Amino acid sequence: MNKRSYEEVSVGEEVSFSKTITEADVWSFGAICGDFNPVHMDENFAKGSMFKGRIAHGMLTASLIDYTLTGIMGAGGIHISQEVKFLAPVKIGDSISVLSKVVEKITEKRRLVVESVMKNQEGRTVLEGKAVTMMPN
Numbered sequence: 001m002n003k004r005s006y007e008e009v010s011v012g013e014e015v016s017f018s019k020t021i022t023e024a025d026v027w028s029f030g031a032i033c034g035d036f037n038p039v040h041m042d043e044n045f046a047k048g049s050m051f052k053g054r055i056a057h058g059m060l061t062a063s064l065i066d067y068t069l070t071g072i073m074g075a076g077g078i079h080i081s082q083e084v085k086f087l088a089p090v091k092i093g094d095s096i097s098v099l100s101k102v103v104e105k106i107t108e109k110r111r112l113v114v115e116s117v118m119k120n121q122e123g124r125t126v127l128e129g130k131a132v133t134m135m136p137n
Helices: 023-033 043-047 058-063 065-073
Strands: 014-020 078-086 095-106 111-119 125-134
Touching: 014 065, 023 058, 058 065, 058 078, 058 125, 065 078, 065 095, 065 111, 065 125
Parallel strands: none
Antiparallel strands: 014 095, 078 125, 095 111, 111 125
């Protein structure tokens, strides 16, 4: 990972990342955060839900944004805040693509505003987000 200066980052810059959500991802994330809601873990339970099957944790999906933020900021960048809108469920086996774009620079505080869009393999938007990050000196 390269270190980048604030001056090197441009409004309009984009970074993307793709990942297929696996069974192991869902179980590992559940173990990390303690969320064993049966809509994530129990297929029989989840079949009776509005989703008609198991779904990944929303925050597991949102965490994929981190790769793109690090790609924009480089080594030492800090993720200060994150807004997310969950628009559609992500199921195990879905391939999720994240595209993050720098939309604003706040020079006096060395901050970046980055908008992210996540889509599944069918092109359906599953999440939209907006982050504020801080670049190192």
